[in-house]
């Protein structure tokens with residue numbers, strides 16, 4: 001507008017005036033701007049204008065210097081501009097408009113923060129609301145209570161637990177009760193939301209969705225359409241981490257050290273084919289299998305357990321039952337930490353539990369509750385879990401379908417619940433703080449009071465390799481470094497040889513020596529010992545095992561095998577299988593120093609017999625397991641079980657050997673089974 005203002009020419013002025021009065025005044029934002037799919041390198045900014053315009057976004061790291069621009073030609077009322085190439089964990093400011101004019105005035109209100117890189121340990125704030133979109137005072141009060149709660153201006157992740165609008169998921173309802181709602185709408189310009197749909201969002205989805213012209217049926221989820229899908233911009237291609245789902249119907253994303261899985265209970269098919277459900281579960285298994293995050297939060301609208309406005313025992317609650325029977329076993333197989341649900345217009349929170357897939361009458365406190373306390377850190381009772389999926393430590397299920405909805409006299413007597421809230425005053429939202437290996441979950445009532453809280457801690461302290469061998473050519477000072485991964489910020493170290501509490505210590509051994517560092521995480525009580533073997537090359541013969549429980553796959557070591565004193569060409573791995581009799585030895589080299597094993601006499605008669613043909617090595621393994629089998633067993637099926645007898649891997653044997661990566665496994669005892677053979681081995685990271 002300003003650049004036309006200096007024109008004096010009457011004709012141009014007239015044209016300008018006509019343009020100004022006929023079009024420009026009508027050009028304004030009627031929805032948003034709002035933010036979708038923040039990831040470490042990008043975000044999508046969406047808004048709606050009352051008349052069709054082109055789309056433009058200005059952005060930069062200061063509200064007074066929006067030095068970058070992106071423009072999309074073409075006229076539209078619903079705008080979506082995706083920014084890429086941004087810095088991780090960085091706050092940007094932005095304005096939206098047309099190539100003619102900015103329709104928002106730059107300020108701190110128009111900002112967004114890119115996600116940190118996966119694995120980053122910075123504090124993360126999550127806010128979750130469910131069944132909120134009523135457009136009523138409760139919805140606004142819940143939002144205001146959260147905004148007045150400390151730390152809300154730093155919210156990283158805003159979760160919508162479904163039934164995001166009532167009654168039918170129509171666009172006008174989203175407009176009136178969500179994006180346009182006075183007292184609620186002011187957060188959209190700076191706080192991205194991540195949504196799952198509820199049954200109310202899906203009424204309009206089912207109405208407008210079709211496949212081959214057929215609506216209302218068990219259509220492929222890729223054909224699901226409607227206002228909910230027009231509004232959200234969810235990652236379909238793993239843009240924000242996790243396995244690509246290929247659909248906005250369900251998806252995963254990563255934020256720092258938290259992995260989020262956003263499931264869709266509404267793709268349930270009432271003709272009971274479970275077709276869509278099963279496709280989602282197949283993707284879910286893949287996503288969980290690759291997940292390395294410290295904490296995993298799953299969001300699904302329909303709650304598996306509830307005695308609120310919905311009763312999960314009721315025969316009509318087929319979806320709640322399907323979530324419980326079909327999804328929960330998968331989540332628990334991977335030891336998911338927290339499942340957030342809505343649907344029932346109450347707050348309910350279970351114990352840390354495992355294995356409850358039936359109606360409430362089958363709930364067994366003695367066998368299913370992993371921790372009988374309320375999990376409150378202030379009472380010295382935080383829930384503690386390890387970070388190994390194969391040792392199930394339990395999951396907490398939370399219903400928070402009362403962020404705008406409520407029910408008059410809920411039963412709230414589900415036997416697995418530690419805490420429940422509901423009724424006329426029972427409205428609120430969830431506040432979740434994650435820092436390193438600690439997750440605090442609070443239920444914040446609309447009154448501003450914390451009504452329930454608990455904490456989950458992860459005993460996830462790790463050292464890269466243990467024991468460690470340091471090979472010296474001659475006595476010389478050497479630095480031992482007990483660096484570790486995971487844990488809280490309260491990890492201390494105690495050395496076996498000094499009172500020093502620093503992670504690094506210098507030792508000067510004149511003969512072979514063993515030093516131990518004991519690491520303790522004061523928050524979780526977890527302790528870990530790291531063993532350092534400092535050995536002098538000329539005083540040490542590394543042990544050698546051939547076709548036996550083996551061996552030394554140690555970082556920084558190189559290997560050369562010898563037969564009768566002669567190097568064997570290409571025999572430079574940590575293991576070697578002789579095919580003929582002889583005297584075998586191995587040279588191990590590190591830091592330019594070489595130590596040599598004593599010779600090992602191999603006699604062909606020592607060759608394993610038929611019953612013992614299958615071998616695993618190294619044992620213990622640090623992650624890569626080699627299964628050796630001669631031709632006699634090639635093609636046979638095998639499986640690997642943990643100490644609890646759970647199958648964690650299966651496949652077919654191949655001669656002469658196959659490699660199985662087992663890096664994600666907990667330390668401990670495992671079994672390789674094939675036919676009648678049952679071979680024990682250990683994983684030792």
Ligand SMILES: [Fe+2]
Nearest residue numbers: 163198199343
């Ligand atoms: Fe619902």
